[in-house]
Amino acid sequence: MTPVARTKRTGEAGGGRPEQIGELGRYAGPATLILSSLADGPKHGYVLTKDIESFSGVRLAPGTLYEALSRLEGQGLIEAVKSDDRRRPYRLTAAGATVLRSHLAAQRRVADLGLRRLAGSWGPA
Amino acid sequence: MNLDRDEALRRSERLLRWYPKEWRSRYGEEFAELLIADICEQPRSWRRNADVAQSGLVARLTGIGLSGHALEPSDQARTSLATLGCAMAVFLVFGVAMWAQLTIGWQWSEPDATATSAGMIAMSAAVLVFFALAVVAVVPIGWTALARLARHRGAGLVRPSLLFLGGLTILIVGGRHFGNGWPGTGGHPWAHQGLVPGGVAAFTWASTLSVSSYWAHPGSLLSFPAAEVAWMAISPLAMICLVVGAAKTIRRLDLSARILHFEAALGVLAAFDMLAFLAGCSSWIIYGDAGPQNLFHVGAIDVAGLVLMVLALAVAYRAVHRARVGLNLLAR
Numbered sequence: 367m368t369p370v371a372r373t374k375r376t377g378e379a380g381g382g383r384p385e386q387i388g389e390l391g392r393y394a395g396p397a398t399l400i401l402s403s404l405a406d407g408p409k410h411g412y413v414l415t416k417d418i419e420s421f422s423g424v425r426l427a428p429g430t431l432y433e434a435l436s437r438l439e440g441q442g443l444i445e446a447v448k449s450d451d452r453r454r455p456y457r458l459t460a461a462g463a464t465v466l467r468s469h470l471a472a473q474r475r476v477a478d479l480g481l482r483r484l485a486g487s488w489g490p491a
Numbered sequence: 492m493n494l495d496r497d498e499a500l501r502r503s504e505r506l507l508r509w510y511p512k513e514w515r516s517r518y519g520e521e522f523a524e525l526l527i528a529d530i531c532e533q534p535r536s537w538r539r540n541a542d543v544a545q546s547g548l549v550a551r552l553t554g555i556g557l558s559g560h561a562l563e564p565s566d567q568a569r570t571s572l573a574t575l576g577c578a579m580a581v582f583l584v585f586g587v588a589m590w591a592q593l594t595i596g597w598q599w600s601e602p603d604a605t606a607t608s609a610g611m612i613a614m615s616a617a618v619l620v621f622f623a624l625a626v627v628a629v630v631p632i633g634w635t636a637l638a639r640l641a642r643h644r645g646a647g648l649v650r651p652s653l654l655f656l657g658g659l660t661i662l663i664v665g666g667r668h669f670g671n672g673w674p675g676t677g678g679h680p681w682a683h684q685g686l687v688p689g690g691v692a693a694f695t696w697a698s699t700l701s702v703s704s705y706w707a708h709p710g711s712l713l714s715f716p717a718a719e720v721a722w723m724a725i726s727p728l729a730m731i732c733l734v735v736g737a738a739k740t741i742r743r744l745d746l747s748a749r750i751l752h753f754e755a756a757l758g759v760l761a762a763f764d765m766l767a768f769l770a771g772c773s774s775w776i777i778y779g780d781a782g783p784q785n786l787f788h789v790g791a792i793d794v795a796g797l798v799l800m801v802l803a804l805a806v807a808y809r810a811v812h813r814a815r816v817g818l819n820l821l822a823r
Contacts, residue, residue, distance in 0.1 A: 412529075427543075429545060430546060433546045
């Protein structure tokens with residue numbers, strides 16, 4: 367699972383739109399994966415699972431996926447797309463894109479720092 | 492192993508039962524499609540089943556306002572307060588059953604052990620506070636419900652209100668009927684010699700008669716008068732009607748933020764009162780003795796009741812916390 371910073375447990379407090387994915391508490395990991403998967407267009411549950419598995423190696427179990435989807439939808443970070451199919455697709459909202467962008471930038475800063483320090487102490491990869 | 496779609500559909504329907512109705516009506520169809528695909532790919536996956544069960548339980552906890560999942564703030568407060576009411580009802584059914592047993596005992600003879608006497612005094616004081624809090628809590632809710640019904644704007648309130656009133660009436664009438672028939676109370680010359688008036692002791696004893704270890708001893712149970720056995724079966728149903736009616740009324744009633752704050756404050760007081768009652772009850776169960784004529788004997792059902800009360804207190808604490816979270820969000 368992608369390591370995700372946990373800033374505070376406002377996800378636990380519930381309500382309102384989170385400004386950081388870390389605020390989603392234990393759903394931060396699945397939330398990052400789902401938002402990243404939806405970043406290039408709407409997808410329904412099965413395609414989301416396959417896409418996430420292909421780019422992260424993590425297979426989200428159905429219960430976990432829908433628990434995270436319902437939270438993200440409740441917080442306005444994603445929305446359901448109208449569909450005649452029983453498999454309803456979801457897409458990223460503008461708020462979701464902002465939160466994801468800020469989260470990934472923070473992740474990149476942590477990754478860059480870690481790699482620099484590793485290279486300094488242990489030599490380049 | 493390849494499964495046909497019908498078998499996968501059957502399995503997905505079974506798994507969906509973990510989720511509450513509201514969740515199923517929103518996500519059921521699409522979730523079933525995902526489950527069918529997953530079941531066809533991995534027919535025997537205990538991890539998937541465990542994951543669905545866990546998520547379903549979280550969804551159920553969310554539905555009763557106990558999980559960290561965000562509901563709309565006003566919904567969160569109302570739902571959590573309704574759950575608090577249910578937790579308190581469970582607590583009171585078992586707590587009052589134990590207390591009634593002790594108060595009846597005290598009608599005949601004072602306990603020997605200080606721990607039992609002190610525990611009884613603490614429990615009696617807590618019951619009195621519970622009663623006062625319940626009366627104060629019901630007034631604004633009842634008033635709001637009546638106002639809605641009077642303005643013909645309480646379409647969804649009629650059935651739960653009737654359920655509540657029906658359950659309450661059956662409990663009061665039945666409790667008084669069977670309480671009056673209990674020897675040693677209700678007009679008996681020894682009434683009122685205990686810690687609490689004999690009539691009160693008998694009424695609470697009769698109202699909670701169903702909480703009895705006799706259920707585990709059918710032979711002994713059948714030696715009871717048929718009317719008492721029937722009451723032991725009917726009174727829990729009346730209690731359930733009362734609690735469900737009250738909880739549904741609270742959930743459907745559009746209470747003002749001021750009333751919600753007031754009810755949440757009462758909920759905090761009630762949680763402390765539950766703690767005081769538990770302390771008294773524990774004092775009797777842990778340190779008390781059987782007393783004269785075995786009147787204050789601690790049975791397995793009392794220990795089981797204590798465990799259930801601790802669980803109910805934990806749920807009540809969580810519900811109070813979640814109600815306050817909803818109210819804080821409402822105030823923003």
